[in-house]
Amino acid sequence: GEDVEQSLFLSVREGDSSVINCTYTDSSSTYLYWYKQEPGAGLQLLTYIFSNMDMKQDQRLTVLLNKKDKHLSLRIADTQTGDSAIYFCAEIHGSGNTGKLIFGQGTTLQVKP
């Protein structure tokens, strides 16, 4: 079935690294995504990774993909209070990069000063 799982809450101190984990079920997903949602706002695309990659780095963000275990993680280096938000992992069901997104429940990241 379609299921993406995330832990619900993570609290870190400003300046520390944050690691948000996600597991997914569809081994045929070609792309996996991380979206950020700030309070009262829509979904902002943070980054995505193609399934033939193990790692992708984009400034303070590092995405790791373990296809064997169907595990995706997002690491935020030097976490700032502005990073406080809900982070959603998503896999795509469809052809290539077109199709419906299946989202996890979202991880609320709390950054303490």
Next chain:
Amino acid sequence: GAGVSQSPSNKVTEKGKDVELRCDPISGHTALYWYRQSLGQGLEFLIYFQGNSAPDKSGLPSDRFSAERTGGSVSTLTIQRTQQEDSAVYLCASSRDMDTQYFGPGTRLTVL
């Protein structure tokens, strides 16, 4: 350029009324998606349109929900005879063919 826009931003309606929610995708994007976000169900896919192909309606929760996309651009999501469980934030996204989805700010629907 301009992002995905949605209107209204907030809609309060009485149970049993019909509502229409509008989405203007990013210019040139061929694919358009509707999702909804509610406390109990999280983020759920509703429907998507891809070019001239028949839409994928597999996520619509009941036959009270319908959507159309006119001229390959603007889309309207219609909910007939609204129920309290329809209260949610309705999100629209668009993408170029074979590209990532970009989301609008959403319409918060409250059914009293």
